[in-house]
Amino acid sequence: MHNGKSHFFVGVGGSGMMPLAMILAGQGAKVSGSDRSLDSGRLPTKFDALKALGIGLFPQDGSGITSPDQTVIASAAVEATVPDMVRAAELGCARLTRAELNAWLFNAxxxxxxxxxxxxxxxxxxxxxxxxxxxxxxxxxxxxxxxxxxxxxxxxxxxxxxxxxxxxxxxxxxxxxxxxxxxxxxxxxxxxxxxxxxxxxxxxxxxxxxxxxxxxxxxxxxxxxxxxxxxxxxxxxxxxxxxxxxxxxxxxxxxxxxxxxxxxxxxxxxxxxxxxxxxxxxxxxxxxxxxxxxxxxxxxxxxxxxxEGFTGLRRRFELVGEANGVAVIDDFGHNPDKIGATLDTLHAFPGRVLALFQPHGYGPLKVMRRELVEMFVEKLAPDDLLVLPDPVYQGGTVSRDVTSADIVADIAASGRAARHIPDRAAAAAHLVAQARPGDRIVIMGARDDTLSLLATQMVDDLAARD
Missing domain, CATH: 3.40.1190.10 (Mur-like, catalytic domain)
Structure with missing residues (x-):
């Protein structure tokens, strides 16, 4: 598979890219990569873990791509204008999508x-x-x-x-x-x-x-x-x-x-x-x-x-901590079925649910608008509280035809308690301020690993309350 070539991952810290980089490195290939989260100083422990595996890390400025013998792996969402992709095109590097690489390994x-x-x-x-x-x-x-x-x-x-x-x-x-x-x-x-x-x-x-x-x-x-x-x-x-x-x-x-x-x-x-x-x-x-x-x-x-020995996944109904009688749960829920299943699981036991849902993009919000609203109206209990910050946005051009405010307006019109608080930190602070003993706070969303850091911070903020 490796053909003596080195592999460069554009977006090496992504949830679908990182495991593939780890597999290739574990099989003895030469692996390196870049990531805009690395450039911005976000999630340093993730990139420390990659370095510990012998994976070279570079700024996403084209400097890591130096030879036409490198195979460049990037998700289909990476724009051709990203400096790494511009440099790869200049050198004539072979290009694979994340899925193409994974399918090759899978099918073999x-x-x-x-x-x-x-x-x-x-x-x-x-x-x-x-x-x-x-x-x-x-x-x-x-x-x-x-x-x-x-x-x-x-x-x-x-x-x-x-x-x-x-x-x-x-x-x-x-x-x-x-x-x-x-x-x-x-x-x-x-x-x-x-x-x-x-x-x-x-x-x-x-x-x-x-x-x-x-x-x-x-x-x-x-x-x-x-x-x-x-x-x-x-x-x-x-x-x-x-x-x-x-x-x-x-x-x-x-x-x-x-x-x-x-x-x-x-x-x-x-x-x-x-x-x-x-x-x-x-x-x-x-x-x-x-x-x-x-x-x-x-x-x-x-x-x-x-x-029976399976202990779960990170960000899948993961209990982050408990403080002042309030549990904080981190969850990957981001579409109607996933969020509904999480709410059903929480409602099997007593206690209010205070939910922060960060939509994972404006496009999915537009596609799922009606189904999301119907699910929240059905699954939220009368005394629950839902807060939506603005969707994940990580650059590029995007249509904002449907926003978090639109979803909240639709839910509130059906009688459930929902608020749009654009800034995520302010949304989290609002839930911490509203929480009382016996409540469960759940943070839901995808495509943003910093949600786990937010959940941990909310536990600390709950503990610091008088």
Missing amino acids: AQISIGIAGTSGKSTVTGMIAWILHSLGRDPTVMNGAVMKNFATPDAPFASALVGGNGIYVSEVDESDGSIALYSPHIAVLNNVSLDHKSLEELRQLFGDFAAKARTTVVNVGDAESAALAMALDRSRTTTFAVEADADLSARNLKPEAFACRFDLVTSDVTLPVRLAVPGRHNVANALAALGAVAATGIPLADAARAV
Whole structure:
């Protein structure tokens, strides 16, 4: 794969780029990169971790690209005017997108497991990674989130595992259509709902992906996924569902504040399982992971015991801390399904929910406006409070047809408590000021790693209150 060339990642700190850089470096390739967050001094611990792996870091000014022998990897969102891209074009460097590189590694594996769906991809990937690792299968894993099972003081950003050549596990992205590049041996389809593309586009992308696999593991508890499953060969399809009939079914759910018990039911056996992560959605994620692992030949009972040891992902319903009787939770929720699942999990237990949702861009806000508003109106309790700062903006040209203020106005018109506070720090301060013992504050959003720092600061601010 490496062909003696060095690889330069433009945006090496990104959630999809960093694990790929880690995998290539772990396989012995020469890897370097740049990132605008590095240039601005944000998230220094992330870049320290990359340097500790032997990955060279440069300003995003073109200075790191010095030879036509370098392969330049950049996401499709990186503009051609970025100095690194200008320099790469001048030198005639080979260019790959993040997805093209990942698909090459994925498709070359002896066994490839691809995890698709609008929600839960990273969690299912992490669960599969932990099961395979704990059972001695030595997988290589590309995840978009830090897997807490593998994070250590020396490796705090464990979003990748570098294993042997046998099994490659990766979440696959539909948002840019790159899911079409992957040819999985085992495909997981977790769910299908509105996010970055229309439902018509998503049905085509997910359906084509599922049809390629030797074994497809499908959530028939999700209406859209169940409809796609109807077109698949039943002999090579494993179905799963929560509290519904399927090849793998979860029954008798018993939620806990930060865990969940259920019975894993098949035609042959019933196995008790206790997950160390909460929520009905995580039970569905566990069924997806168990179905995928079983397709590799691992006995289901062994996999079910192993998944109990999965400790979760960073920013997936992560309890950051508690102060003055108020818990602060950091969560990746950014589309209607993800946010709704988080709110459902919180509402399974007493206490107000004070939510800060930072939209992950103006484009997604426009696409999801109606669905976001309907979800918040349905899922927020009468005494909850929702605050929206302005969306993530990291440069470039963008249409601002729909703003956070528009979403808040629509929600408030339906009688739920919602406020638009443009500045994120001011929005967080407002929630801290409003919080009282027994409340849960949840910070939600994507494409912005500094949200975790905000959550930590809110715990400190709660502790400092009189």
